[in-house]
Amino acid sequence: xxxxxxxNEQIEKLNALITEVSVTRKRVVRKGKVIRKKDCPPxxxxxxxxxxxxxxxxxxxxxxxxxxxxxxxxxxARRRGQRRSIRIRQRRKLKAVKFR
Numbered sequence: 001x002x003x004x005x006x007x008n009e010q011i012e013k014l015n016a017l018i019t020e021v022s023v024t025r026k027r028v029v030r031k032g033k034v035i036r037k038k039d040c041p042p043x044x045x046x047x048x049x050x051x052x053x054x055x056x057x058x059x060x061x062x063x064x065x066x067x068x069x070x071x072x073x074x075x076x077a078r079r080r081g082q083r084r085s086i087r088i089r090q091r092r093k094l095k096a097v098k099f100r
Contacts, residue, residue: 021052
């Protein structure tokens with residue numbers, strides 16, 4: 001076993017021991033009000049509103065997929081609104097042409 005292998009093994013053991021992390025609080029503004037939001041580092045989830053525990057691999061994959069799906073839906077919704085406003089502008093142009 002080389003020294004690098006030994007170090008990597010020790011790092012893996014230490015990472016396995018880290019299962020709980022303290023919650024960080026940050027201030028965000030929602031509807032004109034300041035709210036203290038509890039935040040966890042990447043790979044951890046909030047449990048009970050007071051502590052962050054490590055997520056397993058399945059949970060991380062599930063959340064990543066859900067985030068991507070939500071981003072796609074949001075993008076599609078924004079495009080729908082944009083297309084609608086374009087159609088309204090075109091109708092106004094047609095109306096202006098008819099009455100000339």
